[in-house]
Amino acid sequence: MFIDTHVHLNAEQFNEDIEEAIERARQQQVEKMVVVGFDRPTIKRALELAEAYPFIYAVVGWHPVDAIDCTEEDLAWIEELAAHPKVVGIGETGLDYHWDKSPKDIQQEVFRKQIHLAKRVKLPVIIHNRDATEDVLRILREEHAEEIGGVMHCFSGSVESAKESIALNFMISLGGPVTFKNAKKPKQVAEEIELKHLMIETDAPYLAPHPYRGKRNEPSYVPLVAEEIARLKGLPLEEVAEETTKNAINFFKLS
């Protein structure tokens, strides 16, 4: 059994065939999926899906790229939703310095506010980091995020920054990029970081693993991520599937 710990079945790319995509995932033993909201419409949709399917859970939060659009009302709404029994985390939040729609200081402010929120509702934080590792780790330290812990989703950093994250009570989640031939860093992380700190995800519809790179990603591809981790670690696929599933169930407290 596998769990896709970060998937956007709530994105419009799944409007046409969501039921088929879920069915294909289930046929590949992807038995649970965590759907991550990142703005108003996708948060609503994540909750709809979590209510419609017993094996789907929701994470609610505001994406750093759109931090400039996030209002106090939005944060209050997210905090209210956190009480929902199928909401298992706050995010995705974090910093994204690749895009400049939201200035850095606003991204950092909205990130800090979501860490505070997560601490109040006692849920882990789901971190999106692009080109901002130093600031992400600094803010997590300053805000004592280790009290709630979280996950570095679709981790693409170095082994060293993975270890720094683990020291802060964070999990490392690997996605499609670990299967890319030229992806040195994620492969090193998969080799060197102990399985007990790892989870797997697709981040679908983005970042499809090899051999689907460049196409629409979907949750039925998450076993390809586990296969590559198993190959790199020299372990049986079953062990990687079992351990990463156990990690996800404990981390998100899934029933």
Ligand SMILES: [Zn+2]
């Ligand atoms: Zn992300």
Ligand SMILES: [Zn+2]
């Ligand atoms: Zn995402």
